[in-house]
Amino acid sequence: MDPFGELFRGVRAHGSLFGRSTLTPPWSLLFVDGAPLTLCTVLTGSGWIVAEGRPPEHLGTGEVVLVRGPAPFSFVDEVGTAAEPVECGQDCAVPELGGTRYRLGWDDGPGAATGTTTLVTGAYPVRGEIGRRLLDALPDVVRVDAGGAAGPVRDLLAAEVAVDAPGQQVVLDRLLDWMLVCALREWFDRPGGRPPAWWAAHRDPVVGHALRLLHAEPAAPWTVSSLAARAGVSRATLAKRFTDLVGEPPLTYLTRWRMSLAADLLTGGGSPTIADVARAVGYSDPFGFSAAFKRVRGATPSDVRRTAGAS
Known part of the structure; x- marks a missing residue:
């Protein structure tokens, strides 16, 4: 998608x-x-x-x-x-x-x-x-x-x-x-408009394809090289083109997207464990996931779940 x-x-x-x-x-x-x-x-x-x-x-x-x-x-x-x-x-x-x-x-x-x-x-x-x-x-x-x-x-x-x-x-x-x-x-698409970067980028044949791959398979063990191979370009070409159009490198974008998915899993009902959420967004190690989540979101997964439960 x-x-x-x-x-x-x-x-x-x-x-x-x-x-x-x-x-x-x-x-x-x-x-x-x-x-x-x-x-x-x-x-x-x-x-x-x-x-x-x-x-x-x-x-x-x-x-x-x-x-x-x-x-x-x-x-x-x-x-x-x-x-x-x-x-x-x-x-x-x-x-x-x-x-x-x-x-x-x-x-x-x-x-x-x-x-x-x-x-x-x-x-x-x-x-x-x-x-x-x-x-x-x-x-x-x-x-x-x-x-x-x-x-x-x-x-x-x-x-x-x-x-x-x-x-x-x-x-x-x-x-x-x-x-x-x-x-x-x-x-x-209005003339003179300033759409978000991801809107303009999705029409680029290379970056748009890469974005669709990341959204379709967020838990896959992506590297810039593997993503470039799937997009049909060199690693250097993808890295530069993606950063120029989206405003951040491919794996930085992927990490932020994974953390958004994780936040919704943590607060969306049900009772998935931190390890369950980590695996769902591509982390085999819940400790590595928790560290990445806190770095991006400024709070631990447990803190986010606790705050959502209290609201």
């Missing part, structure tokens, strides 16, 4: 907030659930995303905004709206509808499309150390224009929101996962 795909292992939408022709001005929705990452997209109409410490972002039909948490943020009809804020989040359920569907100014009559806005949002818990690596690559607010690869996904979202069918929440969550991937691809 490539680094980008790997980062999504612990990132899944849960309890998407949605409605049909829902929002009739004035409105002010205050998202307070503190999700590490929230995706917002407008199917019809428009509004404003207002996040603390950031200039307001206008959100028109088909546009996508990603907001990093945990600070609250608002979706309003106009900046400075007179509407009373309505708190929304995982507890923002309307009992007669079930789930987390929310409605404000609900109108399915002939004039429903006039002056109304349909907002779809998905909250992302971003579990574990691996998921946090994705957050670290993002600013507080990411805005992606309408169209592009996310366009067909938006059409599917609109069709699903328009019906009331069994399993709808699951379908909406998965569609939002799809839209998140499309939105991040477009944002990383």
Whole structure:
């Protein structure tokens, strides 16, 4: 698996907030659930995303905004709206509808499309150390224009929101996962953008192949020579090219990735021993693993597990 795909292992939408022709001005929705990452997209109409410490972002039909948490943020009809804020989040359920569907100014009559806005949002818990690596690559607010690869996904979202069918929440969550991937691809590839090093590197035929090997087989006994042989280049070529594009040597990258995997194994439930975790990330000696873990993470594996258990 490539680094980008790997980062999504612990990132899944849960309890998407949605409605049909829902929002009739004035409105002010205050998202307070503190999700590490929230995706917002407008199917019809428009509004404003207002996040603390950031200039307001206008959100028109088909546009996508990603907001990093945990600070609250608002979706309003106009900046400075007179509407009373309505708190929304995982507890923002309307009992007669079930789930987390929310409605404000609900109108399915002939004039429903006039002056109304349909907002779809998905909250992302971003579990574990691996998921946090994705957050670290993002600013507080990411805005992606309408169209592009996310366009067909938006059409599917609109069709699903328009019906009331069994399993709808699951379908909406998965569609939002799809839209998140499309939105991040477009944002990383935007003209003049500054994507993380691993994003640019994965397109290089040599370094991209090496990265996929490291992620597919993190516990393998890699050396620069063995990795270069699998990538089809000399040791010196791989070492220089990898360092130039990724920003660190191949084995340094591998060690940091192994320690991220180990941190999630230590805190992700179950009861693997330190020796089990060491073997899972390529160390036959738990003492050598513990030393490497403390050098990279600044704490021992036991300390990390103890802290996670106390939280």
